[in-house]
Amino acid sequence: MSVDQITDAAGEDENATTEAVTTLAAAGSYPVAPGYRLNVRSGPGTGYSVVRVLSEGARVQINCQSPGTWVAGPYGTSNIWDNIGSGQYVSDAYIRTGSDGYVAPRC
Numbered sequence: 001m002s003v004d005q006i007t008d009a010a011g012e013d014e015n016a017t018t019e020a021v022t023t024l025a026a027a028g029s030y031p032v033a034p035g036y037r038l039n040v041r042s043g044p045g046t047g048y049s050v051v052r053v054l055s056e057g058a059r060v061q062i063n064c065q066s067p068g069t070w071v072a073g074p075y076g077t078s079n080i081w082d083n084i085g086s087g088q089y090v091s092d093a094y095i096r097t098g099s100d101g102y103v104a105p106r107c
Contacts, residue, residue: 044068044081064107
């Protein structure tokens with residue numbers, strides 16, 4: 001094992017896991033919860049200004065994710081905020097990622 005290779009408690013290569021998550025996040029887009037117009041904010045929290053609003057049926061590509069304000073939404077309660085562009089964040093509680101945790105690298 002090289003110095004650069006790190007394994008977790010299950011013996012899995014963390015670098016490979018991170019690369020796989022990054023590849024999946026970059027390869028696809030995720031839908032906004034049906035029936036919602038979603039505020040896009042300038043930072044990872046409800047205290048940041050709204051920079052635009054996503055229309056119903058929108059899909060987003062997640063560049064990275066940050067912890068921020070806790071939000072209750074159709075996909076549970078989460079403090080994960082998805083960066084969808086420069087200075088553009090949406091609450092992960094409104095995005096169907098298929099996971100309660102991080103699906104992209106942290107910002």
